[in-house]
Amino acid sequence: xxxxxxxxPTGIETVGHEWDGIEELNxxxxxxxxxTFWLCVVFSIGYMVVYPAIPLLxxxxxxxxxxxxxxxxxxxxxKAATERKPVLDAIAATSLDxxxxxxxxxxxxxAGGKAAFKQNCVQCHGAGAAGGIGYPNLKDADWLWGGSxxxxxxxxxHGIRSPGVDTTRTSLMPSFGKDGVLQGGQIADVTSYVRSLxxxxxxxxxxxxxxxxxxxxCVACHGTDGKGLRQxxxxxxxxxxxLYGGSQEQVSASISKAHAGVMPAWAGKLDAVTIKMLAVYVxxxxxxxxxxxxxxxxxxxxxxxxxxAKP
Amino acid sequence: xxxxxxxxxxxxxxxxxxxxxxxxxDGRFRRFKWLxxxxxxxxxxxxxxxxxxxxxxxxxxxxxxxxxxxRFYMFGIEIWPQEFYFVAGLLIMAGIGLFVITSAxxxxxxGYSCPQTVWTDLFQHVDRLVDGDRNAQQRLENAxxxxxxxxxxxxxxxxxxxxSFWTGGAWIMYFADAPTLTVDFWTGQADPVAxxxxxxxxxxxxxxxxxxxxxxxxxxxxWPRIQTxxxxxxxxxxxxxxxxxxxxxxxxxxxxxxxxxxxxxxCNQCVNVCPTGYDIRNGPDIACITCALCIDACDSVMxxxxxxxxxxxxxxxxxxxxxxxxxxxxxxxxxxxxxxTLIYVGVWASIGFALLFALGARxxxxxxxxxxxxxxxxxxxxxxxxxxxxxxxxNMEGRPxxxxxxxxxxxxxxxxxxxxxxxxxxxxxDVQVPADQVEPLRVYVIAPGTTAPQKIRFNLVATDKExxxxxxxxxxxxxxxxAEGGNQ
Numbered sequence: 001x002x003x004x005x006x007x008x009p010t011g012i013e014t015v016g017h018e019w020d021g022i023e024e025l026n027x028x029x030x031x032x033x034x035x036t037f038w039l040c041v042v043f044s045i046g047y048m049v050v051y052p053a054i055p056l057l058x059x060x061x062x063x064x065x066x067x068x069x070x071x072x073x074x075x076x077x078x079k080a081a082t083e084r085k086p087v088l089d090a091i092a093a094t095s096l097d098x099x100x101x102x103x104x105x106x107x108x109x110x111a112g113g114k115a116a117f118k119q120n121c122v123q124c125h126g127a128g129a130a131g132g133i134g135y136p137n138l139k140d141a142d143w144l145w146g147g148s149x150x151x152x153x154x155x156x157x158h159g160i161r162s163p164g165v166d167t168t169r170t171s172l173m174p175s176f177g178k179d180g181v182l183q184g185g186q187i188a189d190v191t192s193y194v195r196s197l198x199x200x201x202x203x204x205x206x207x208x209x210x211x212x213x214x215x216x217x218c219v220a221c222h223g224t225d226g227k228g229l230r231q232x233x234x235x236x237x238x239x240x241x242x243l244y245g246g247s248q249e250q251v252s253a254s255i256s257k258a259h260a261g262v263m264p265a266w267a268g269k270l271d272a273v274t275i276k277m278l279a280v281y282v283x284x285x286x287x288x289x290x291x292x293x294x295x296x297x298x299x300x301x302x303x304x305x306x307x308x309a310k311p
Numbered sequence: 312x313x314x315x316x317x318x319x320x321x322x323x324x325x326x327x328x329x330x331x332x333x334x335x336x337d338g339r340f341r342r343f344k345w346l347x348x349x350x351x352x353x354x355x356x357x358x359x360x361x362x363x364x365x366x367x368x369x370x371x372x373x374x375x376x377x378x379x380x381x382r383f384y385m386f387g388i389e390i391w392p393q394e395f396y397f398v399a400g401l402l403i404m405a406g407i408g409l410f411v412i413t414s415a416x417x418x419x420x421x422g423y424s425c426p427q428t429v430w431t432d433l434f435q436h437v438d439r440l441v442d443g444d445r446n447a448q449q450r451l452e453n454a455x456x457x458x459x460x461x462x463x464x465x466x467x468x469x470x471x472x473x474x475s476f477w478t479g480g481a482w483i484m485y486f487a488d489a490p491t492l493t494v495d496f497w498t499g500q501a502d503p504v505a506x507x508x509x510x511x512x513x514x515x516x517x518x519x520x521x522x523x524x525x526x527x528x529x530x531x532x533x534w535p536r537i538q539t540x541x542x543x544x545x546x547x548x549x550x551x552x553x554x555x556x557x558x559x560x561x562x563x564x565x566x567x568x569x570x571x572x573x574x575x576x577x578c579n580q581c582v583n584v585c586p587t588g589y590d591i592r593n594g595p596d597i598a599c600i601t602c603a604l605c606i607d608a609c610d611s612v613m614x615x616x617x618x619x620x621x622x623x624x625x626x627x628x629x630x631x632x633x634x635x636x637x638x639x640x641x642x643x644x645x646x647x648x649x650x651x652t653l654i655y656v657g658v659w660a661s662i663g664f665a666l667l668f669a670l671g672a673r674x675x676x677x678x679x680x681x682x683x684x685x686x687x688x689x690x691x692x693x694x695x696x697x698x699x700x701x702x703x704x705x706n707m708e709g710r711p712x713x714x715x716x717x718x719x720x721x722x723x724x725x726x727x728x729x730x731x732x733x734x735x736x737x738x739x740x741d742v743q744v745p746a747d748q749v750e751p752l753r754v755y756v757i758a759p760g761t762t763a764p765q766k767i768r769f770n771l772v773a774t775d776k777e778x779x780x781x782x783x784x785x786x787x788x789x790x791x792x793x794a795e796g797g798n799q
Contacts (some may be wrong), residue, residue: 002611030530032523075348129686139699141733198694240694240760284729286689286699286755 088112092273096149099280106280113281116274122264129285133245135259141287142241144233145169148289153279157272159265160233169234169263176217177256186213191252197238198228200246324785330452331525331588333435334445335581338607347433347626358483363387366709368746376486382747388670389747391707400666404659409534410541411655415647417547417625418538422602427527429584430478430520434471441467442787445583461589472513473523476724479512511782525587528600535597542595544628549601551581551592551623554635560678562616578611581605581623591623677705678716678771687788694760694790702752702769706744712773716740719768721787722760729753741774756787763793 004016007025012180014023047055051063062068087108092097117129124135131137136144145155155169164169176182182190193210195201214226221234227256228236235243242260244254264277317335322701355507363386370377375384383390383398390397407631419569441463442448454460483505484492519527528535560642582590584605587725589598591605598659609623617783626634629648634640683699692696717739718724724749729734729752736757744750756767769786772780 030526031327032526033530124684128683129687131690137686137689139686139689140697141690234693240690241691241692286697290732 026264071198088273091276100149100193109277109280110284111296113277115280136243138282139285140241142236142239144235146230147287149283152282153276156275156278157267160263161260164267165265169233172260173258175191175257190214191255192246194237198240227298312757328526330589332445332448335439335585336582336604336608337676340603340607344423348429351429353426356481359489369709370488372488374485378486397666400662404662407655407659411652411659413538413541414652414655419603421600425796427519428600430516431524435521437467437470471517471595475513475516479509480515483508486517519524524664527596528587539597545782547601547625547627547646548595549591549599549606550631551628556622559599574618581609600621635791674781675707676773676779676780676781678769678783679703680785682785691757695757696760696762697755697757700754702754703743704742704750704771707747709746711746712744714742714744715772715774716742719770721767724758726756748759761793762789766787
């Protein structure tokens with residue numbers, strides 16, 4: 001059916017098809033091209049034998065070499081873990097102070113901590129570590145239980161009010177309204193007083209009445225000046241940071257029905273090196289305290305925090 | 312022209328390569344080709360070994376593509392990755408340069424300076440050196456395999472391989488300090504990438520230059536296709552002047568019949584010297600790389616016969632038409648400088664000037680500031696508002712420079728970095744930026760609690776005597792309720 005003929009001007013045979021008078025010359029391919037083509041065919045057969053290739057009903061052929069993308073991933077993860085091991089070992093063997101003093105190790109620990117933070121901490125503290133109502137902002141310089149790397153490491157390890165953990169940091173603020181310790185007017189007065197400590201409310205008559213209530217009920221934990229006590233995790237009431245909000249209603253609600261935020265103890269969930277790196281990372285977010293300055297304080301809370309924390 | 316040989320081949324799926332044994336030739340174009348070959352190979356092999364003093368903080372290799380440190384050095388010019396548009400500009404100039412060349416002198420790139428042409432030419436000279444000229448090469452090709460053929464083939468291919476290896480080896484010298492890399496390479500200390508690159512380039516040079524040769528031009532390279540679209544009746548191409556040459560006949564025949572026989576004596580010298588084996592008398596073709604060796608061959612025959620040179624010559628189709636009709640040949644300059652060429656030259660030159668201007672005007676100091684967006688701001692215990700920034704200071708000079716970053720437009724604003732105690736916070740920070748590097752700083756900026764959200768500026772000045780500076784404007788976030796009536 002094909003009408004092959006020799007094309008007059010070129011002397012080359014046509015392929016035998018014709019479209020509206022246009023014909024195609026059957027110019028032969030160079031031999032090296034054809035050779036390459038057949039080599040590719042041969043290669044593909046070998047490829048199908050040694051690699052997974054043919055889909056079957058439930059799975060597919062596995063190939064003689066037993067390669068799989070999962071296997072490759074596992075091998076790569078193992079390799080990465082092997083490569084990371086010396087770094088992690090060095091961090092494990094180095095004290096927090098020494099890590100903070102060594103720029104290279106500090107970078108490594110921050111990077112490791114950042115990765116762990118994204119997996120384990122952002123659910124409450126937020127991707128930028130800024131927290132939210134009820135979840136502390138880790139970027140500022142306000143710390144409930146201490147802001148040195150050692151304090152942070154202890155907090156992460158043992159948690160805060162973590163159920164079933166003996167060593168957890170714990171304290172309890174009474175629910176002054178719910179438990180009937182204070183009456184409605186007293187709560188309003190003491191709220192005004194607390195807010196006046198940071199200049200959020202005027203130091204008016206209500207606030208002055210509240211000062212007496214504060215002195216009778218609150219100074220044991222929050223201190224006479226309202227600046228809090230870290231060994232009890234009692235927040236500083238005289239600063240600009242409000243974990244549960246700083247409006248009249250919010251502060252009043254916190255006094256009536258106390259909050260008791262919980263952070264799990266991570267000791268059993270994360271290994272010690274990861275926790276150490278997390279502490280370094282959180283410490284580096286802009287509010288970290290120098291350990292030199294905090295040295296006496298830092299030695300105290302672990303000792304106190306375990307047993308004496310309950311007011 | 313019907314070629315009876317092709318009928319038998321046409322039914323086959325493939326065509327066997329017809330080996331080309333180009334004959335040695337001498338003449339003005341051959342000598343020019345020697346010159347171009349010496350120049351291009353010289354530039355390629357020698358450039359990485361040129362030295363250029365840049366002081367103690369930068370490499371002293373004149374031309375270096377330092378991928379590891381992301382720097383591109385070319386004599387007095389150093390290019391950073393973000394300035395890659397210089398390289399892009401040079402590539403565009405190279406592209407338009409090819410247009411200029413094609414428009415003015417046709418496929419001169421193909422004929423003289425394309426690496427495929429230069430290396431093929433080099434390898435064909437190796438053929439002549441080992442096997443002899445065209446006839447000897449053909450005899451050896453057809454001879455049965457014997458001691459002599461094996462010896463000559465082994466010798467020839469060894470020389471091919473040596474040239475190929477040298478070619479691949481020269482390439483990697485552009486990417487690292489050449490003397491160091493040479494020592495590392497031979498002592499097994501070099502990066503595996505270096506060995507792989509040399510291996511691949513040795514293989515491609517060996518195969519493309521030693522064996523595929525004209526097949527690369529005819530089957531693989533896109534440039535001949537593009538060029539056929541770019542050639543027009545004003546382009547110089549190698550032309551067989553058939554009105555003068557046809558009908559072909561021997562000198563004896565012409566003596567008998569001076570009017571009926573043309574100048575072409577059908578000696579086939581033009582085909583014998585052609586590196587792609589093409590017969591230029593069939594007219595322009597993709598196989599003709601316009602190396603002009605057939606012009607040399609024909610000229611020498613015409614000179615022997617006492618006829619004027621130029622039976623095969625560079626000519627434009629326009630000129631051909633004039634000459635065919637008996638007009639006077641025009642001077643070659645007319646063909647070189649026509650409108651299209653001049654437009655290309657104009658575009659090419661303006662890109663060049665723009666690049667030169669950009670090169671002269673570029674700054675060697677730069678600040679870029681990236682603000683943390685999550686959270687937009689942090690309220691400090693003191694009630695102050697804090698914003699965090701990543702500030703990058705660029706020092707493109709080959710020496711460390713003292714620089715000062717200052718904060719502008721933020722009333723009561725102070726800043727400190729990761730590397731300094733917070734109580735040293737100030738409105739300006741002095742930093743020593745290392746030579747030829749980017750210094751990243753983690754900067755915390757704090758302002759009174761009543762500050763409104765606004766734009767602030769980071770100013771950078773070099774505090775050495777050369778000076779210079781840059782600035783970057785970024786946002787400072789604060790509680791929204793500060794926006795009205797706050798401290799602007």
